[in-house]
Amino acid sequence: xxxxxxxxxxxxxxxxxxxxxxxxxxxxxxxxxxxxxxxxxxxxxxxxxxxxxxxxxxxxxxxxxxxxxxxxxxxxxxxxxxxxxxxxxxxxxxxxxxxxxxxxxxxxxxxxxxxxxxxxxxxxxxxxxxxxxxxxxxxxxxxxxxxxxxxxxxxxxxxxxxxxxxxxxxxxxxxxxxxxxxxxxxxxxxxxxxxxxxxxxxxxxxxxxxxxxxxxxxxxxxxxxxxxxxxxxxxxxxxxxxxxxxxxxxxxxxxxxxxxxxxxxxxxxxxxxxxxxxxxxxxxxxxxxxxxxxxxxxxxxxxxxxxxxxxxxxxxxxxxxxxxxxxxxxxxxxxxxxxxxxxxxxxxxxxxxxxxxxxxxxxxxxxxxxxxxxxxxxx
Numbered sequence: 576x577x578x579x580x581x582x583x584x585x586x587x588x589x590x591x592x593x594x595x596x597x598x599x600x601x602x603x604x605x606x607x608x609x610x611x612x613x614x615x616x617x618x619x620x621x622x623x624x625x626x627x628x629x630x631x632x633x634x635x636x637x638x639x640x641x642x643x644x645x646x647x648x649x650x651x652x653x654x655x656x657x658x659x660x661x662x663x664x665x666x667x668x669x670x671x672x673x674x675x676x677x678x679x680x681x682x683x684x685x686x687x688x689x690x691x692x693x694x695x696x697x698x699x700x701x702x703x704x705x706x707x708x709x710x711x712x713x714x715x716x717x718x719x720x721x722x723x724x725x726x727x728x729x730x731x732x733x734x735x736x737x738x739x740x741x742x743x744x745x746x747x748x749x750x751x752x753x754x755x756x757x758x759x760x761x762x763x764x765x766x767x768x769x770x771x772x773x774x775x776x777x778x779x780x781x782x783x784x785x786x787x788x789x790x791x792x793x794x795x796x797x798x799x800x801x802x803x804x805x806x807x808x809x810x811x812x813x814x815x816x817x818x819x820x821x822x823x824x825x826x827x828x829x830x831x832x833x834x835x836x837x838x839x840x841x842x843x844x845x846x847x848x849x850x851x852x853x854x855x856x857x858x859x860x861x862x863x864x865x866x867x868x869x870x871x872x873x874x875x876x877x878x879x880x881x882x883x884x885x886x887x888x889x890x891x892x893x894x895x896x897x898x899x900x901x902x903x904x905x906x907x908x909x910x911x912x913x914x915x916x917x918x919x920x921x922x923x924x925x926x927x928x929x930x931x932x933x934x935x936x937x938x939x940x941x942x943x944x945x946x947x948x949x950x951x952x953x954x
Contacts, residue, residue, distance in 0.1 A: 576787050577739050577779075578759045579796045580698045585726040586670050588642060588768035593914040595933070596643040596849060598871045599627045600909045602856035603650050603816050611679040611716050612859070617652035624651060626942055627910065628659070632666035637933060638912070641671065645851035648676035648738075648777050648816040649718065656721075663723050664731040672763075674774045676720040676814050682755050683713040685737060692733045699735060702758035715755040720814055722761065722774050734761050736774070739789060740782035760789075762796065762808070771800065772810040780813050781824050790828055797842025808846045810915055815852040818862050820870040825850075826894050833876045834898040847915050848874040855906035869906025874899045875916060879929045888935040888946050902930050910936040910943060 588594055601623055604615040614620050624646065631641055651659060656677060663673055686707065689700040706712060718738040725731050737757030762773050773793065782789045797808035832843060850872050857868045875881075877893065881900035884891045888909065894901045904911050916929035936943040 576792055577757070577789055578698070578702065579762050579792060580759050581762050581764055582695070582734065583764045583766060584724050584732060585728060585730075586672070586724070586765035586768060586770065587727040588670060588765060588770050590768060591917075593917050594642040594770070595637075595640050595912065595914055596645065597627075597631065597638070597641055598645045598849070598851040598904070598911040599624075599647070599650075600852060600854045600869060600871050600904065600907075600911060601627070601647065601650060601938075602858075602868075602908055603647060603853040604856075604858045605649060605816075606860040611681075612649060612718075613678050614649075614652055615858075617654060617678075620650065621652050621655045621658075623938070624655070624659070625662075628662045628666075630910075630943060631671075632662065634668070639668065641668075641912075643772075643810075643812065643849075643915070644671070644673045645812060645814055645849065646673075646675035647851060647853040648720065648814045649678055650816070650853060651675045651677045653678045653680055660723060660731065660733065663725055667725050669725055669727050669729050671725045672772075673723045673725075674720065674812055674814055675723075676718070676776060676816070679716045679718050681713065682707070682715045682717050685717040685719060685735070685755070686713075689735055692735065695732050695734050699759050706755075706758070712755065715753060717755045717757075718776065719757075720774065720776050722763075724763070734763075736761065736776065738776040738779060740778045760793070769806065770809050771797075771806060772812065773808065774812045774814065777813060777815040777817055781828055790832060794832065794838075794840050794843055797846070798840060799842070801842040807842045807844065811843075811846055811848045813848065813850045815850060815871075816857065816859070816868075817852050818857075818859070818864045818867045820850065820852045820868065820872075821894075826897050829874055829894060829899055830897045833874070844876060844878070846875075849915075850874075854908040856908055869904070871904045871911060873902040873913065873930060875929065876900070879916065881928055881930060889932055891930075900930075902932070904935075908938045909946065910934075912936075 605612045722734040739757045741754035855869045877898045912933045935946040937946045
């Protein structure tokens with residue numbers, strides 16, 4: 576099973592105040608080239624990604640208070656990896672976490688990047704070397720992501736993860752062309768603010784076999800944190816390129832995650848789970864669907880208090896009866912900026928809503944502009 580590696584990072588988040596997250600729900604247009612899924616037009620994609628980076632760096636409105644920035648799975652051109660890290664390192668504010676998926680690469684290239692960033696990825700490199708030692712697999716495709724953390728001191732730390740479970744378009748009868756399966760997740764222990772979070776890729780949230788599952792590994796690890804240190808997993812970020820963002824399997828896992836049907840789960844009871852998907856303008860070779868992407872959402876325990884709301888760009892619900900409160904966004908190309916709620920169980924004396932949407936922006940030829948307000952039936 577996957578190994579959970581704890582990493583201590585210096586993030587001086589404000590104590591007693593909610594944090595802020597921005598989901599960049601942008602389109603992915605992917606095609607297969609030599610058994611790798613690559614962006615059809617990487618320069619157009621970089622133009623859109625760079626526009627989001629510039630918004631965050633400039634800090635318009637209250638974006639100066641941003642703590643977490645999410646891009647979808649496979650959305651960043653590999654050729655622009657260093658450019659993106661340069662923008663984060665030179666222009667982003669301290670105490671900022673940026674999570675993004677990149678185009679697929681070969682395992683040989685992935686190992687080279689782990690070696691380059693060995694200081695932060697020694698355990699991951701060890702796992703990869705062990706796999707390489709067991710067979711000739713250097714040409715296998717890797718679906719991977721990066722978590723770039725700019726610490727309080729301004730130091731940039733770069734963590735890499737490989738997807739542990741592929742979607743059906745990434746598996747082949749020819750084993751040499753099958754997707755490499757990652758062996759680790761990072762659990763980041765933010766200090767001194769004591770904020771613990773994880774980032775995983777799409778189906779890693781669901782993956783299970785006859786004996787165990789990724790999500791149970793995460794729950795059990797968070798429970799150990801709770802019982803030994805009275806800490807918990809505060810946030811779980813899932814970056815997606817998912818044509819079925821509301822598949823019943825996600826509801827089933829969320830039900831078990833928050834519902835405590837099999838075991839007590841104090842380590843994840845107050846976890847905020849954020850799913851960031853690509854937009855409905857996405858196109859993936861070999862995957863047929865009609866406007867089936869989008870629907871990024873945030874899930875928290877039903878112990879929180881969140882009334883049902885229907886707006887033009889977002890709505891709240893319980894995901895068809897799951898024991899959660901869900902903030903569900905639309906399918907278009909958007910930037911969703913919202914707060915990550917603090918610990919807050921249901922209080923019958925209060926009308927306080929734990930989740931707040933600060934702004935929604937849409938993409939135009941002139942760049943990002945604020946989306947229209949008002950009730951509607953778009954969702």
